[in-house]
Amino acid sequence: WEQEEDVLRDLRLFLRGVTESLMVERRFKIFSKPVDIEEVPDYLMVIKKPMDLSTLLTNIDEHKYTTVGEFLEDAELIWKNALEYNPDSDPLDRHIRHRACALKDGIQTFIRDRLDRDFAKLCEEIKETR
Numbered sequence: 001w002e003q004e005e006d007v008l009r010d011l012r013l014f015l016r017g018v019t020e021s022l023m024v025e026r027r028f029k030i031f032s033k034p035v036d037i038e039e040v041p042d043y044l045m046v047i048k049k050p051m052d053l054s055t056l057l058t059n060i061d062e063h064k065y066t067t068v069g070e071f072l073e074d075a076e077l078i079w080k081n082a083l084e085y086n087p088d089s090d091p092l093d094r095h096i097r098h099r100a101c102a103l104k105d106g107i108q109t110f111i112r113d114r115l116d117r118d119f120a121k122l123c124e125e126i127k128e129t130r
């Protein structure tokens with residue numbers, strides 16, 4: 001019914017808010033677009049499910065997410081992939097791991113501070129009925 005579509009529209013606005021607040025940060029530039037396979041040719045051999053901030057936005061626009069939890073499953077791939085692909089003591093690996101951890105904390109703090117728990121519950125209930 002109409003009210004459900006209103007709730008899901010508000011969810012999309014909230015999720016775009018999270019994603020865009022991260023995309024504007026220079027230190028997250030490497031997470032803003034799909035990994036460039038020319039730059040890292042072995043990437044797809046290591047990382048099974050690539051993800052990036054622009055793909056999150058596309059998924060939001062395509063109504064892929066009915067709950068914040070579904071969004072977080074994809075958002076977490078961005079920093080988990082970066083930690084997995086950059087395990088070495090190599091200075092570049094460390095640099096990217098620090099940014100991956102900053103991204104993880106940024107997402108979790110934004111959601112903790114801005115997401116209304118009752119609204120999140122409402123989205124979960126809509127998901128159950130679909």
Ligand SMILES: CC(=O)c1nc(NC(=O)[C@H]2CNCCN2)sc1-c1cc(O)cc(O)c1
Pocket residue numbers: 030031034035036037039040081082085086087088090092093096
């Ligand atoms: C996003 C990511 O996880 C990423 N990791 C990299 N790691 C390395 O190159 C490490 C791997 N260990 C050995 C030493 N090199 S490069 C890279 C990347 C950075 C960009 O600016 C754009 C892009 O498409 C990919």
